[in-house]
Amino acid sequence: MTEFEAIDALLASAGQEAPLPPAGERRALREGLNLSRTQVARALGVSPSTVGGWESGRDPSGAIRERYSYFLDGARDKLREREAERNAGADTGGAVAGAGSEAGPGPDDAAGDSRDGGADEVEVLGAPRPCVLCGAPARQQVAGFPQHLDPADCGTAEPPAPEPPASGPEGPDLEEPERAGPGSAVPAEPQAVRDSGSGRRGQVRVVPAGRRMRAASAGGPDLIGRAVAAALARHEGDVEAATAALVKRAIPDAMALLDESRKGGRYDVVAHPWIPDVLRKQSARGADQIWEARPKWARAELPPGVHEVTALDVNGAYLSALKTHLPIGQLEHSAGLPHDRRRAGVHLITPPVWEHAGVLPNPIGNRDEPGPLWVTEPTLRLLLRLSGPRYGLCEAPEIHESFTSGATENLLEKFRVALKEARDRAIAEDDEVTLEYVKAMYSKFVSTMGESNYNRELYRPDWMHIVRSQAFANLWMKAFKAYEEGLTPVRAMGTDELHVIGDWRRVFPEGRGVAEVKVKDVYHVGEDTELPDE
Structure with missing residues (x-):
């Protein structure tokens, strides 16, 4: 086959992609049929967050696009049929009523x-x-x-709950139902309420949910335990093979756990929002413009003599950092405004001068270039905290512009708790399979929620940077705690490594739990020794 024949064959095989309506119409079609994202996702063989991404502007491709287009066309036809039936019924009802005949209930x-x-x-x-x-x-x-x-x-x-308005922090509370006026038809009391008296059958246990009450849950499915058990059974008890298989599927399993943990949540996860250019990679292999404030600090001088240094490893740094202020909806631009603690995102700031590098790392990490830089919410909040009267360690940063949205600190809390509880159980039961599986789930979840080919269900580079920066900020606070308690911080690196001189056990609990630390190394440094290489 010649080169031109190959091109002709390629053109002949290229088919036209199935057309899709605009993103807003996709959601309207689904909601018009009173279908949830979960129902649509189940029919199409994808996750609910993937459907949410399509409704936010991302387009599927290949066979799944064909199925989604078929669903949307069918939904549009169904709604048109319903509209035609309502119009026909209204015309018939009006004619009969006008003739003085007894009219039955109308289609409305x-x-x-x-x-x-x-x-x-x-x-x-x-x-x-x-x-x-x-x-x-x-x-x-x-x-x-x-x-x-x-x-x-x-x-x-x-x-799904509505996204919060652009001007509000977390969106208004849902309105209370209107009180029944005179002559209003009050809906019948549900059976569970009528049978909730003492000693009656059909009682429903309730628990507080904010200002309201809701039915107490018996606990969600143990997705992690099921996956581990299935992998071990599939590989006939081969621990290494089961672990490798679980780690390989950690990303889709983490997304399934996220979807499960978001059931009943107040807000939808906006999985594929519009992203400003500062959060986009400048080249295929390059980086975006966000500075994560990763500490890479070593103390320049020590008191005379030889000192014993303990390198501490912070457990589950990224797992702890999932509890952070995350923007819920699409980021919106603002300039010249003070920081609003009810919102979160990324900010262009001029950082303050840091005069304590001899004893503590700079909160923005090692940065040689002067001038403004884009930082995330945790870094800005840490700088504002350190500039306040409680610490007084620096001046407040100058905020030039921001991309933010209404925020909550608990958006991933159920997801985080599920992973933490599984990790705790695995440690208590010496279950290394589950431990490695959970570690892969939260670490890969964080690393692939940005621009990644391995996770197409969630595109939130802002979240990725925020979670990472929260881990760095947490490490900085541990270094400061060591300093306040009389220890000598010697080195702070990445998200989970802190080197100190002194009796660290009176400051930090030792163990494998998320709130604990473990010893990574012990070495000596002094007049005839050097700090170890990175």
Whole structure:
């Protein structure tokens, strides 16, 4: 085959990709049919966060694009049929009523209206409101009362909550249901409530959920335990083979755990938002413009004499750093504004002068170039904290511009706790398979949530930088704690290594737990010795 024939064959084999509507219409089509992302994801064989990414502007490709396009076309046709049926029913009902005949319920009456004899209209809410039956957000209301029309949804699944407004920190609380006015048809009390008296069957145990109460959960599925058990069974008890298989699938398993942990969450995870240029790589193998403030510090001078130095290893640094202020929605630009603690993102700042490099690392790490730089939320918050009256170690940084969104510190908390509990159990039971699996899950989750070919379900480079910077900030605070308690910090590196002189056990608990440290090395330094190479 000649070169031109090869090109002709390539052009002949190239097919036109299935068309997709704009991102906003995709979500509207799904919500118009009262379908959750989980339902659509299950039908298409993907995760709910992947569907969320498509609804935020990312396009699938290949066979999955064909299936998604087929679903959207079918949803559009279904909604058109419903609209045509409503219009036809309204015309028929109007003609019969005008002739003086007895008219039955019209098509605009709710499906449940025929059950209670009312003619109340079902309204689709622009934002979810608490169901008057179970308290969980509902997207429809009848006679002014928000409620789930499908009994399977009532009290069991929480529809996606709206993203917070650009001007608010975490978005407003969901509105309370309107009080029934005179003559209002109050929905029937659910069976679980009627049977909740002392000694009756069908009691529902409830627990506080913010200012409301919700049904107590019996605990989610143990996805980690199931995966480990299945891998060991598949490899007939071969620990090395099972561990290798689990580590290989750590990324998709971490995303599945994230989806499970977000069930009932107040906010949807915005998995594929618009990202400003400062968070985009400048070249294929280059980096973006964000400075993570990674410490790489060694003390220049020590008191005379020979000293014993202990190199401490901080356990689960990235796991602890998952508890940090993360922006929920799409980042928005601002300039000339003071820091708003209710928001989080990345900030262009001029850092303050650091005059304590002889005894403590610079909070922004080792940076030789002067002038403004882009830092993440944890770095800015650490600098603002150190500039306050409690510490007084530096001046406040100057903020020039920011890209932020409404923030919460608990967005990944259930995910983090699930991993921590599995890690704790594995240590207690000397289960190295689970321990390596969990470590791979949280470390790869952090490293691939940015621009990565290994994780297509989550594209949040801002989160990646923020979590990493939080780990660095946590290490800096441990160095400061050692200094405050009379130890001599000698070196701080990366996210998990701190070298100190002195009785460190009275300051830091020793062990393998996330809140503990373990000894990595012990060496001596003094007049005739040198600090070890990096």
